[in-house]
Amino acid sequence: MDKLIQYINKHISLTAEEEGLLLSKLKRRTYLKGQYVSQSGDISKHYNFIESGKTRTFYLDDNGNEHIVAFGIENYWIGDLGSIISQTPADFNVQCLDKTTVIQIACNQLEQLYHDIPKLERYFRITVQNAYVNAQKRIVRNFSLSAQERYLLFLEEQAEIAQRVPQYMIASYLGITKEFLSHLRNQIAKDAKS
Amino acid sequence: MDKLIQYINKHISLTAEEEGLLLSKLKRRTYLKGQYVSQSGDISKHYNFIESGKTRTFYLDDNGNEHIVAFGIENYWIGDLGSIISQTPADFNVQCLDKTTVIQIACNQLEQLYHDIPKLERYFRITVQNAYVNAQKRIVRNFSLSAQERYLLFLEEQAEIAQRVPQYMIASYLGITKEFLSHLRNQIAKDAKS
DNA sequence: CGTCTATTTGAATGTACTCAAAAGCGGTGG
DNA sequence: CCACCGCTTTTGAGTACATTCAAATAGACG
Numbered sequence: 334m335d336k337l338i339q340y341i342n343k344h345i346s347l348t349a350e351e352e353g354l355l356l357s358k359l360k361r362r363t364y365l366k367g368q369y370v371s372q373s374g375d376i377s378k379h380y381n382f383i384e385s386g387k388t389r390t391f392y393l394d395d396n397g398n399e400h401i402v403a404f405g406i407e408n409y410w411i412g413d414l415g416s417i418i419s420q421t422p423a424d425f426n427v428q429c430l431d432k433t434t435v436i437q438i439a440c441n442q443l444e445q446l447y448h449d450i451p452k453l454e455r456y457f458r459i460t461v462q463n464a465y466v467n468a469q470k471r472i473v474r475n476f477s478l479s480a481q482e483r484y485l486l487f488l489e490e491q492a493e494i495a496q497r498v499p500q501y502m503i504a505s506y507l508g509i510t511k512e513f514l515s516h517l518r519n520q521i522a523k524d525a526k527s
Numbered sequence: 528m529d530k531l532i533q534y535i536n537k538h539i540s541l542t543a544e545e546e547g548l549l550l551s552k553l554k555r556r557t558y559l560k561g562q563y564v565s566q567s568g569d570i571s572k573h574y575n576f577i578e579s580g581k582t583r584t585f586y587l588d589d590n591g592n593e594h595i596v597a598f599g600i601e602n603y604w605i606g607d608l609g610s611i612i613s614q615t616p617a618d619f620n621v622q623c624l625d626k627t628t629v630i631q632i633a634c635n636q637l638e639q640l641y642h643d644i645p646k647l648e649r650y651f652r653i654t655v656q657n658a659y660v661n662a663q664k665r666i667v668r669n670f671s672l673s674a675q676e677r678y679l680l681f682l683e684e685q686a687e688i689a690q691r692v693p694q695y696m697i698a699s700y701l702g703i704t705k706e707f708l709s710h711l712r713n714q715i716a717k718d719a720k721s
Numbered sequence: 722c723g724t725c726t727a728t729t730t731g732a733a734t735g736t737a738c739t740c741a742a743a744a745g746c747g748g749t750g751g
Numbered sequence: 752c753c754a755c756c757g758c759t760t761t762t763g764a765g766t767a768c769a770t771t772c773a774a775a776t777a778g779a780c781g
Contacts, residue, residue: 394671402667415660424664451645458652465655466609468662470618473596475669476702477588480769499727508670513769515729674737693759707737709761 334359337382337436340408344459345452354449358442363434370411370427370435377416377423379437383409386433387497390425391505401505404494410460411435417443430498480509481517528553531576531630534602538653539646548643552636557628564605564621564629571610571617573631577603580627581691584619585699595699598688604654605629611637624692674703675711 337359338352347355361384364370371377373393388405390413402425405411416423417440438446447454474483484507488495495503500518501511509517531553532546541549555578558564565571567587582599584607596619599605610617611634632640641648668677678701682689689697694712695705703711 392667392671396671398671400667400670402663414656414663418656418660424667447649451648454645454648454652455641458648458655461652461655461659462608462612465659465662466612468659468666469596469608472662472666472669473586473594473618475666476594477586477590477592501727510770511728512730512771516769519729695759704738705760706739706762709759710737710763713761 334361334384334436336384336408340382341453341456345456347450347452351450351452355446355453358438358446360437360439361434362437363432364429366429366431366433368429370429370433371413371416371423371425373413373424373426374422375416376420377413377440379439380410380412380414380417380443381427381435381437383407383411384434384436386429386431386435387494388427388429388433389498389502390427392425399505400508401502404491404498404502404506406494406497414461430502475508480507480513481521483507484514484517485521528555528578528630530578530602534576535647535650539650541644541646545644545646549640549647552632552640554631554633555628556631557626558623560623560625560627562623564623564627565607565610565617565619567607567618567620568616569610570614571607571634573633574604574606574608574611574637575621575629575631577601577605578628578630580623580625580629581688582621582623582627583692583696584621586619593699594702595696598685598692598696598700600688600691608655624696669702674701674707675715677701678708678711679715 334356338347338356341347341355364386370381370388371379383405385407388411389401390403390405390411391399391401393399403411405427411427413423413425413427415421416425420440474486478486484503487503487507500514504511504514507514528550532541532550535541535549554573558580564575564582565573577599579601582605583595584597584599584605585593585595587593597605599621605621607617607619607621609615610619614634668680672680678697681697681701694708698705698708701708
């Protein structure tokens with residue numbers, strides 16, 4: 334679980350004692366491809382840090398269409414934060430796209446941990462703050478950019494993810510249909526030639 | 528500045544001493560209608576809590592179109608968080624829609640405040656966490672709901688704001704044109720009759 | 722090689738946009 | 752009190768971007 338500790342220590346400095354306490358509360362768990370780390374409707378039991386593998390967080394709308402909210406790869410925190418913080422049924426599903434190993438913090442121990450290691454408040458404040466800034470950026474882009482521009486930006490900014498997930502999921506993440514993304518790629522290829 | 532202290536104390540418990548220290552760092556400032564609390568391109572100098580009035584946070588895209596990212600009313604925190612936390616040029620403009628009084632924390636004192644009153648880490652963690660959950664919800668809705676559904680939901684969930692801002696700004700917030708929103712309203716009125 | 726999943730292609734459709742013009746609605750001044 | 756001004760909302764026609772549905776093609780894996 335060194336990688337997680339290392340990540341946390343980028344923002345705060347844990348003492349050896351705190352590190353030990355934190356480690357004692359963490360559990361490693363491995364999911365197979367296709368398994369769900371958490372499911373819509375359930376109350377989330379843990380917050381997860383990906384050690385290896387990849388996941389998608391998606392929402393199933395009333396018409397049965399899937400909408401990918403986020404991808405997760407190594408060193409990402411995943412889970413339905415709304416469910417985790419208020420212990421209400423989750424809106425989102427978190428599914429593994431590969432065999433995936435996560436480090437879990439149980440929700441019912443999170444408050445205790447914040448109490449025992451107040452520095453963690455800082456760590457998570459910073460982490461969530463960054464996630465929030467990105468979410469706002471995404472909202473604005475979805476309004477102000479065309480689907481093609483959004484796709485090109487995605488390839489650029491999230492190159493690693495782009496290479497590791499199937500195209501129809503990228504379409505879903507971008508908020509367009511897989512057919513339309515295919516059309517866009519065709520278009521882009523044509524434009525590149527001329 | 529009691530209202531802010533009161534709001535903060537919903538999540539944490541400040542001692543009298545901490546309260547005093549915090550208060551000594553806060554400044555009240557009033558802007559006229561139309562004035563900017565912060566502007567795109569500038570590096571944000573403070574984070575703002577609205578005591579009275581209302582604001583819009585918007586992004587100006589490459590085609591010169593405005594996209595409203597958020598509205599602010601009493602008891603909301605406003606500002607370009609991306610700029611505030613990394614002291615980079617802001618993406619967003621925050622403009623007052625009325626005479627607006629805010630309580631400001633200077634960015635260059637924020638870290639010191641976190642140091643002196645670690646509980647504030649917790650307060651802002653919780654605040655940003657909630658904002659993030661809402662942002663994710665908005666992303667999903669923009670994908671899975673039609674413009675009409677989004678509008679009706681907005682009226683329901685943000686009734687107060689809906690009554691206090693002009694329609695063309697609501698359209699911008701929803702990511703549609705003012706003309707199309709007008710069309711939708713027409714449609715909704717017709718549907719209601721039959 | 723066959724099966725299953727992912728991607729491509731194309732035609733018809735729909736949702737939302739653009740542009741232009743008209744109508745409504747406060748305020749302000751004559 | 753009315754006329755005019757600026758700003759917001761409405762209306763309508765034509766258009767564009769993205770969707771749906773159906774079918775063909777390509778890729779991956781046993």
